[in-house]
Amino acid sequence: CLRGDIMKIQKTLFSGKSINVENTISQKKRKVVFKTYSQEQDFLLPKSLQEFVQPGHIARLISEVIDAMNINSIIESYKGGGTSAYNPRMLLKAWNLGFVNKIYTSRLLSKELRENLTFIWISGNQCPDFRTLNNFRLRLKDDIKSIFKQIVQYGIEEGIIEGKDVFIDHTKKEANANKHKVVWRKQVEKQTKRIDGELDMLFDYVDKLNEDEDKIFGDKDLPEQERDKFDKEKIKRIIDKINNQINEKKISKEQGREEKKRVMRTKELLERKENYSLKKEILGKRNSYSKTDTDAVAMMMKDKLTIRPAYNAGIATENGFVVNYEISDSASDGVSFIPLMKGVIDNLGRPPENAHSDAAYGNEENHSFLEERGTRNFLKYSLFHKEKNKKWREKSLRLGDFVYDKNNDELICKNNMGLSLVDKFEEVTKTGYVKTIHQYRTQNGVCAGCPFRALCTKSKARTLEVSWKGERLKQQARANLESEKGKELRKRRGNEIESVFGDEKLNKSKGRYLLRGLEKVNIEAGLYYLSNNLRKIHKFLAQKTPMAN
Secondary structure: OHHHHHHHHHHHHOOOOOOOHHHHHHOOOOOOOOOOOOOOOOOOOOOOHHHHOOOOOHHHHHHHHHHOOOOHHHHHOOOOOOOOOOOHHHHHHHHHHHHHOOOOOHHHHHHHHHHOHHHHHHOOOOOOOHHHHHHHHHHHHHOHHHHHHHHHHHHHHOOOOOOOEEEEEEEEEEOOOOOOOEEEHHHHHHHHHHHHHHHHHHHHHHHHHOOOHHHHHOOOOHHHHHHHHOOHHHHHHHHHHHHHHHHOOOOOHHHHHHHHHHHHHHHHHHHHHHHHHHHHHHHOOOOEEEOOOOOOEEEEOOOOOOEEEEEEEEEEEEOOEEEEEEEEOOOOOHHHHHHHHHHHHHHHOOOOOEEEEEEEEEOHHHHHHHHHHOOEEEEEEOOOOHHHOHHHHHHOOOHHHOEEEOOOOEEEOOOOOEEEEEEEEEEEOOOOOEEEEEEEEOOOOOOOOOOOHHHHOOOOOOEEEEOHHHHHHHHHHHHHHHOHHHHHHHHHHHHHHHHHHHHHHHHOOOOEOOOOOHHHHHHHHHHHHHHHHHHHHHHHHHHHOOOOO
């Protein structure tokens, strides 16, 4: 071939020389051709927006799902009159597409609706401003749960959700609040007590300034009267009286100045006390709140080091699909379990077959709830892992080391001594659940010479308090967790629910809420979990019917 001949000629004519004919030929300049480029190119016929959104794009799924939704309650919330309003379906689609694409604010969403072709397509080339978008989002406060339920129903119809294995967990998410402006209950109570003590002394002093207290303060005792009605008019009258005493030279100017300072100090303290009373009212049953978001509560974050104003977000999932969510201002995970599960049952249309969670939820109230609904109980309880530790078991004697004699209703210890029933009472939890407690105790003196006393009790008599219903449900949970199904659920839990939180906080940059107030945070959380489910549906359908290349 020609290439071979060239190589032979090169070796013959140019042996010992540095010229490389092969490289010279390959480096020969070729003509470069660029594609036609013009920013002013016009079309004879305008292109359709449909051409810019590929078949199978998630925007098409969002549009299809929301078009099929029943949003009559949102439509009915419009009053009518005035100018025409933007279609609520369009606005709902825009917000869902925004959350899918990590756009969580109305200003950024408004920008995308002007500039991004996918958003322009889904809005029908309409450009609502950020105020309109924000007002519509707030309009969802009463309807976000029903919209979310319809997405769950869609997932059931497509076969993504079976209502079989549900996983429950909570995470603390930082609120949009100043971490340095937290009001603590202990501080409020401490300051109120201190103010009351100082006021008692000041009122006693003010009492002595009034020679005719019946005319000014009525028949009531002065301190009692003044705490409620120490207004500007009464302060003026007391100050006038002090001035008269100075003018009449009954007291010196220095003494009068000191007396007036004390009167004004009383007024200042009463105003501060009123402020603390307002804080106490805002606190309610909580231990803290943030001044910049009064619904947010100071909570320990995931790192177990920092405390921030936050909300407790709970979700229930199946196959990574969120079947319900609950946002709480309580740091306790177990408190939100029942409301969360009630939402799951409502969204699925029936109780799930199995429910699994970590030890934060394993109490009698939650176990009882699952039993009443016919759901298998796979909730870990607080001592589930410790019970398997030999050192922990041998450290002291607990209820499991006693034998229950049902006929005599007593517990038998290792030394063959009986603990008789001495009391039976009811215990009410913070959520209103009533537990029946049985109290058993040995007779005085029988524990003195017991060889197991060092492991059993330091008191003269050993006492045990037992809720037999709670123990029965705990044994049921233990048996379920140790079964093959229980081991399977324990292995799946991390991937099933922790990955949803991880994706939310890291991949989707949603480690903090942007809106303030529990009501608005519920809307924000609902929109995010809607977008999570839409992404799951889109992925499932893409795998089910892959697009041809």
